[in-house]
Amino acid sequence: MADPREKMLEVDHIRVQFGKKRHPFVAVRDVSFDIYKGETFGLVGESGSGKTTIGRAIIRANPLAAGEIRFEGQRISGRLSAARDRQVTRDIQMIFQDPMSSLNERAKVGYIVAEGLYAPGRHCSEEERRQKVAKALSDVGLLPEFASRFPHEFSGGQRQRIGIARALILEPKLIVADEPISALDVSIRAQVLNLLAALQKERGLTYLFIAHDLSVVRFICDRIAVIHKGDIVELAESEQLFAHPLHPYTQALLSAIPQPDPIAERQKKLLVYDPSCHDYRVDKPVWTEVEPGHFVLGNQRELEGYRKMLTR
Numbered sequence: 083m084a085d086p087r088e089k090m091l092e093v094d095h096i097r098v099q100f101g102k103k104r105h106p107f108v109a110v111r112d113v114s115f116d117i118y119k120g121e122t123f124g125l126v127g128e129s130g131s132g133k134t135t136i137g138r139a140i141i142r143a144n145p146l147a148a149g150e151i152r153f154e155g156q157r158i159s160g161r162l163s164a165a166r167d168r169q170v171t172r173d174i175q176m177i178f179q180d181p182m183s184s185l186n187e188r189a190k191v192g193y194i195v196a197e198g199l200y201a202p203g204r205h206c207s208e209e210e211r212r213q214k215v216a217k218a219l220s221d222v223g224l225l226p227e228f229a230s231r232f233p234h235e236f237s238g239g240q241r242q243r244i245g246i247a248r249a250l251i252l253e254p255k256l257i258v259a260d261e262p263i264s265a266l267d268v269s270i271r272a273q274v275l276n277l278l279a280a281l282q283k284e285r286g287l288t289y290l291f292i293a294h295d296l297s298v299v300r301f302i303c304d305r306i307a308v309i310h311k312g313d314i315v316e317l318a319e320s321e322q323l324f325a326h327p328l329h330p331y332t333q334a335l336l337s338a339i340p341q342p343d344p345i346a347e348r349q350k351k352l353l354v355y356d357p358s359c360h361d362y363r364v365d366k367p368v369w370t371e372v373e374p375g376h377f378v379l380g381n382q383r384e385l386e387g388y389r390k391m392l393t394r
């Protein structure tokens with residue numbers, strides 16, 4: 083049966099590497115996933131696993147060594163015409179992890195939020211710009227007057243709202259949110275998550291939500307991909323991933339989620355992931371759909387085991 087969901091973004095066998103051409107460091111090996119229109123897609127993995135690298139490849143800040151990225155069915159990786167480049171830049175925006183360092187300290191909030199409107203080829207009068215900034219600020223719950231202040235006058239939560247206003251002003255379709263709440267105080271994390279959810283509902287936005295641990299993404303993501311050292315090892319609908327984690331790394335991440343019950347928490351067994359549990363010398367791993375919508379990276383022997391786990 084054809085999938086009725088519309089693909090907004092297709093990440094197709096991408097590889098991203100840094101450093102010398104002859105001895106590159108491979109940050110993202112061979113990654114594929116699709117993001118559907120209107121969904122929140124979670125990308126989860128430990129520090130250094132390649133999450134930001136993938137996000138930056140999608141906003142075209144990291145070139146690809148292999149593979150292709152398509153947005154609304156059209157290639158956006160590699161060279162684009164100037165007009166297409168401008169359009170894609172507006173359509174895909176990123177929100178950054180650390181609101182303390184991602185805003186230009188010397189610029190006023192009004193300029194920071196409006197910056198995307200100054201891009202070449204965009205014609206926007208001063209008055210139009212002022213109105214758009216006021217609207218973007220109020221859309222994220224800030225006062226329009228804040229436009230004339232500097233970033234250091236704001237708290238972490240407010241600064242993250244400024245970062246969101248800056249993305250919204252371009253009316254994007256897809257937002258790459260790179261750990262948007264991990265640098266914030268626990269007490270204001272929910273506020274920022276609620277804001278993102280409300281904006282999504284109002285505007286039909288699509289999100290790629292990057293996070294360190296599964297507990298954050300569990301309730302906000304429709305589907306989740308788990309990444310380990312440059313490879314996505316598992317991808318499934320959130321409920322399915324929590325109910326039937328297959329890859330040992332996913333299982334380890336799940337076991338690390340704190341439990342509300344202190345007795346259960348104390349008795350909990352933490353699983354440690356040991357990559358040497360895989361023997362990939364002869365039987366190589368293949369990215370495989372083991373049940374509808376549930377993908378896992380494994381070799382033939384492992385895949386057989388995963389399929390058995392699902393029928394149990």
Ligand SMILES: Nc1ncnc2c1ncn2[C@@H]1O[C@H](COP(=O)(O)OP(=O)(O)OP(=O)(O)O)[C@@H](O)[C@H]1O
Nearest residue numbers: 100101109127128129130131132133134135136294
């Ligand atoms: N511009 C770069 N030059 C060289 N190496 C890089 C560059 N950007 C990232 N890397 C390396 O690529 C790997 C993946 O980095 P990345 O920032 O994507 O990880 P991450 O999953 O976002 O981690 P974190 O959770 O800490 O943000 C890391 O080993 C990092 O050092």
Ligand SMILES: [Mg+2]
Nearest residue numbers: 133134135260
């Ligand atoms: Mg990162």
